Amino acid sequence: MGRDPDDSPFTPGFGNLPRVIAGRKDEFHDLERMAERLARGIYQQPRLVTGDRGMGKTVVLRALEREQIELGRWVVRSSATRGDAIVGRLCRDLAALLYEHDLAGALKQTGREALRRLAGVTISTRGVRAEVAPVTGVDRADELERLLSSVAELADERETVLLLLIDEAQNIELGALGDLFHALQEVQGIVIDERDADTGALQRRSLPLGAVVAGLPGLVRRLKDAGSTFGERSRPVPLRAFTDADMREGLPALAAEGGAVFDADSLEATMAACGGYPYFLHVVGDQVWAAGDGEVITATDARRGIDRSRPLIEEFYAARLRDLGELQRRYLHAAARIDARERTPGTIAAALERTSAKLASTQQKLIHDHGLLRSRSDGRLEFALPGLDDHLRELADPG
Ligand SMILES: Nc1ncnc2c1ncn2[C@@H]1O[C@H](COP(=O)(O)OP(=O)(O)OP(=O)(O)O)[C@@H](O)[C@H]1O
Numbered sequence: 001m002g003r004d005p006d007d008s009p010f011t012p013g014f015g016n017l018p019r020v021i022a023g024r025k026d027e028f029h030d031l032e033r034m035a036e037r038l039a040r041g042i043y044q045q046p047r048l049v050t051g052d053r054g055m056g057k058t059v060v061l062r063a064l065e066r067e068q069i070e071l072g073r074w075v076v077r078s079s080a081t082r083g084d085a086i087v088g089r090l091c092r093d094l095a096a097l098l099y100e101h102d103l104a105g106a107l108k109q110t111g112r113e114a115l116r117r118l119a120g121v122t123i124s125t126r127g128v129r130a131e132v133a134p135v136t137g138v139d140r141a142d143e144l145e146r147l148l149s150s151v152a153e154l155a156d157e158r159e160t161v162l163l164l165l166i167d168e169a170q171n172i173e174l175g176a177l178g179d180l181f182h183a184l185q186e187v188q189g190i191v192i193d194e195r196d197a198d199t200g201a202l203q204r205r206s207l208p209l210g211a212v213v214a215g216l217p218g219l220v221r222r223l224k225d226a227g228s229t230f231g232e233r234s235r236p237v238p239l240r241a242f243t244d245a246d247m248r249e250g251l252p253a254l255a256a257e258g259g260a261v262f263d264a265d266s267l268e269a270t271m272a273a274c275g276g277y278p279y280f281l282h283v284v285g286d287q288v289w290a291a292g293d294g295e296v297i298t299a300t301d302a303r304r305g306i307d308r309s310r311p312l313i314e315e316f317y318a319a320r321l322r323d324l325g326e327l328q329r330r331y332l333h334a335a336a337r338i339d340a341r342e343r344t345p346g347t348i349a350a351a352l353e354r355t356s357a358k359l360a361s362t363q364q365k366l367i368h369d370h371g372l373l374r375s376r377s378d379g380r381l382e383f384a385l386p387g388l389d390d391h392l393r394e395l396a397d398p399g
Pocket residue numbers: 011012013014015016017018020021022023024051052053054055056057058059060250278279280281282
């Protein structure tokens with residue numbers, strides 16, 4: 001039995017759910033525990049999933065959504081585009097969720113009003129409509145709070161948990177971001193006091209509303225700019241490159257999905273070529289897969305596949321560098337030439353014969369807007385994409 005080159009279990013792309021999830025065990029453990037504790041009425045900090053492009057944020061949200069829905073939880077997953085469209089999208093998604101659970105008639109009046117005012121959405125046993133014009137000049141944070149609390153109360157009555165999963169949060173315009181997170185915090189702060197029917201003891205619990213917000217690393221700074229304390233109050237879930245252990249487990253599991261096995265050499269070579277970057281795992285894995293048709297993926301397949309994936313990876317780097325300004329480009333080249341152990345704003349500035357202060361905004365843009373560099377806690381700078389430093393060294397230096 002061989003493997004079919006056309007039936008690759010690798011799925012290069014963005015936003016797709018891979019056939020096997022590699023790594024991320026601690027992250028899923030934390031998120032699952034969050035949902036379980038919410039189900040017991042225990043307040044849970046929102047989770048802030050950050051990571052560079054292609055690091056697997058959407059995969060985490062999608063896999064969590066699937067798993068939690070299977071457990072009977074109410075999940076709304078919305079992806080933000082630029083501006084404040086996320087508010088309307090959340091309204092429609094929440095209304096659709098209630099409708100699917102036959103709860104169109106159960107939402108209380110304040111929740112209904114909020115849906116109408118925020119997004120012109122009406123909900124009835126006949127369905128969800130978004131035809132009425134939204135009301136202008138409403139207090140968006142207040143209305144969102146009413147909406148979220150009324151849906152979370154329904155979840156509480158039905159003994160389930162309402163989970164809001166918000167993707168691409170770095171796109172949300174500052175005002176909407178502030179309002180949304182203010183509302184979330186207020187509703188998560190609501191406590192319900194109840195006497196236990198048997199013992200008479202006073203019991204206190206929180207509304208079962210959880211939030212997982214995902215975005216590029218610059219999101220944390222945007223939250224601060226929005227005047228929101230959400231960043232500080234939420235629990236960070238930073239997604240980093242896969243470790244060798246993640247890949248050593250994940251790559252063979254993916255290959256097994258397609259009915260093949262890596263031999264030890266091809267596994268090591270493929271791991272090294274991916275550099276732990278989830279997106280590259282699929283780009284390289286797919287080429288290595290297609291380079292042969294035996295049941296065993298051999299070192300020759302790996303070599304051939306890695307060679308074939310090289311132009312795809314080069315093109316990916318080139319696309320990431322395309323809209324940089326000249327100084328930003330020079331900054332990156334200088335950073336790539338400096339040994340990783342010595343790569344600090346100071347040594348880069350010295351290489352460019354400037355002061356760090358003069359280059360501060362260039363550095364900030366490369367970190368926060370382009371997500372190409374990362375600032376380490378020890379003061380050094382590192383490249384966010386594996387292999388980008390090698391790529392830059394191979395390119396002609398702009399001077
Ligand atoms: N844990 C994982 N196991 C296997 N494949 C993964 C994993 N995480 C991500 N991938 C794959 O890597 C690619 C990028 O993942 P994803 O789209 O989730 O990244 P992202 O962080 O959301 O990127 P962006 O910021 O561009 O939205 C996808 O092809 C996805 O299938």
